[in-house]
Amino acid sequence: MTIAPLHIRRAVLGDAAALARIMGHPDVLPNLMQTPYTSEALWQARLTDMLALGKPDLMLVVERPDDHGEPQVVASAGLHPAGAALRRRHAMVLGISVLPEAQGQGVGTALMQALCDWADRWGQVLRLELSVFADNARAIALYQRCGFLREGLHIGFALRDGQYVDSVSMARMHPNPPRWSPGA
Numbered sequence: 001m002t003i004a005p006l007h008i009r010r011a012v013l014g015d016a017a018a019l020a021r022i023m024g025h026p027d028v029l030p031n032l033m034q035t036p037y038t039s040e041a042l043w044q045a046r047l048t049d050m051l052a053l054g055k056p057d058l059m060l061v062v063e064r065p066d067d068h069g070e071p072q073v074v075a076s077a078g079l080h081p082a083g084a085a086l087r088r089r090h091a092m093v094l095g096i097s098v099l100p101e102a103q104g105q106g107v108g109t110a111l112m113q114a115l116c117d118w119a120d121r122w123g124q125v126l127r128l129e130l131s132v133f134a135d136n137a138r139a140i141a142l143y144q145r146c147g148f149l150r151e152g153l154h155i156g157f158a159l160r161d162g163q164y165v166d167s168v169s170m171a172r173m174h175p176n177p178p179r180w181s182p183g184a
């Protein structure tokens, strides 16, 4: 199978429609904490907030050429502050979603690598954390491949299509925290 080249870049306001399309997709949305009837306007508001100067959020998108060679956004992933507390500044929360037609082709892996690289080498992040529904085996496998460990089970964590379902909390600690190199 030939995989089209991937281009990873930071999201811009103009990606709002694409993010609504990806995260509102009926096969993607149930695995996220989003609610139905998302919209471009909602994502414009969220992106406006995330992209404001000084905000630590990192929102990436993946583009690849469609059948006509035009770049199409097929996935997104982000890192967001774990909270406002000063002593939690070393932690960020990760989220990711890939359009069904682009899944199973390495897009999620490429995005995870980009986020981990940013966290480890640029973002001053020591702890990446996330919450994933306990039955989302593909996502859990991807996270484990990227160095995330299971930390615990949350019973009846969230309502999903009429049922309270469990989630797993996972975290990845920086594998080699940066040090000061005097004189370097």
Ligand SMILES: CC(C)(COP(=O)(O)OP(=O)(O)OC[C@H]1O[C@@H](n2cnc3c(N)ncnc32)[C@H](O)[C@@H]1OP(=O)(O)O)[C@@H](O)C(=O)NCCC(=O)NCCS
Pocket (backbone or CB within 6 Å): 003, 027, 028, 031, 032, 096, 097, 098, 099, 102, 103, 104, 105, 106, 107, 108, 109, 110, 131, 132, 133, 136, 138, 139, 141, 142
């Ligand atoms: C979970 C999710 C992000 C994974 O993204 P993805 O792009 O499918 O992930 P990848 O393609 O990198 O890896 C998934 C599989 O493809 C395989 N793969 C990786 N690179 C590949 C390539 N170049 N060619 C073919 N297959 C490949 C991987 O081995 C992996 O196999 P497996 O999971 O079947 O064992 C995606 O399925 C998704 O968005 N799901 C819905 C939303 C969701 O669950 N988000 C997470 C919420 S916590």
